[in-house]
Amino acid sequence: MEKLGVSFPTISKFISQMEKSGEIILTGMDESNGGRRAKRYTYNPEYMLGLAILLERKESHYTIFNCKGEILEQGQTSSVLTGELQDLVQQIEHIISRNPKIRSVAIGVPGVVHHGRILYIPDYEQFQNLDIKSYLEERLPVSVVVENDMNAAVLGYQYNRRRQDRPSLIYLYFGQNGPGSGIMINGELVRGSSFFAGEVSFIPLYDHCNFQQALSAEGDQHQPHAQSKRVDAISRLIAAFTAIVNPHTIIFTKDEVNRALLIQIAEQSKTYIPKENLPELTASDWTQDYLVGLQTLGIGIMISESHN
Structure with a gap:
């Protein structure tokens, strides 16, 4: 005292x-x-409870959690990205009506975010340049935080593993909305000067195409020729990240790679950069990492609100 x-x-x-x-x-x-x-x-x-909700092209996933981060409910709902903004409000209202102790909502979007405003989100015009944080806080009795999907995923991956060595990590996802990455350097999330860090689809890996075009231009990805082209594009991206960031680990989503494919990528990467400098390649549960990352952000605003 x-x-x-x-x-x-x-x-x-x-x-x-x-x-x-x-x-x-x-x-x-x-x-x-x-x-x-x-x-x-x-x-x-x-x-106090929190709600984490990630918005994808085909569906939305959510968790309800308490102040200790314990999951009380987890579920999946219809996508709102291709609908009206009011659909998102109604979706959240419905969840809050069943859980009136919810005080914070953390939302993940496949786009560039700056302080709650979505600056770049291809294919979803109604969300472009929308201050979604203010939009929701004006309509709902909660505090809102908004984050890019891959930033949340790399935060969640690090939180789940509790690494104490301040690691440098790259989280790669090819996804429903095109490729993206979350970047953590020495334990700190990197958003960039205009919050555009991680938008790897634009990286010009070849004279004739960028990374996204290289992944999508080969037709049937199960054909051997297409698979080898895909592996080469990913390996070039890994070489670029290794030369610039030199991360400890590059994480893929387990739904997109298997052990054999990771070995192929590692071998091809060695043709572009000395093998002793290559990071560990691993796979993780992207949806769970993403939701955990959102939960940590949601708990953060719950704590700050309780101190006000």
Whole structure:
């Protein structure tokens, strides 16, 4: 109390208010040391809940979580990217109506985001240049944070593994909306000066085409020739990332690669860059990493709101 500069009566008042509101729960009494027995409390993780929702072309995925990050509900709903903005509002309203303790909503989008405004999102004109954070906060009783899909995924991957060595990571996804990447250098997310970092589809890997065109120009991806071209394009991108960022690990989504394909990519990458410098290549659950990344952002705004 002396360090905080707060009196005992003031603290008692705050404790009483928090107990009355359900933010803390009485768990028992301390042993007596000759005076009045002290009460013991624990924080109620269900006092505030958060919603994480990722928007994809074909569907939306969501989780409802408590203050400790524990998942209370996980589900899938219809896509809103190709519909009206009001569809997204109604979708969130429906979830909140069943879970009125939701205080924060973290939304992931396949586009470039700056402080809640979507600056670049190809194919979804109604979301282009939309301040989706303000749009939702004006219509819903929650605080909103918005993040690029791949930035959230690399945040979630790192959070799940709790690496303490401040790793440099690249998360690659070819996806429903074209390729993208999340970049983490020395444990810090890299968004770039105009928040465009990670938009790898534009990288001109060949004289005649960029990375996205190289992935999509070969027709049937199951044909041997098309597969070798795809492997070469990915390997060139890995070589570029290795020379510029020199990451510890490059992560693919497990739905897009298998062990044999990772070996092929690693072997082809060695033709472009010395093998001792190549990162570890691995695969992970993109949807879960993405949702966990959004959850960490949602918990962050829950905590900041509770301190205001």
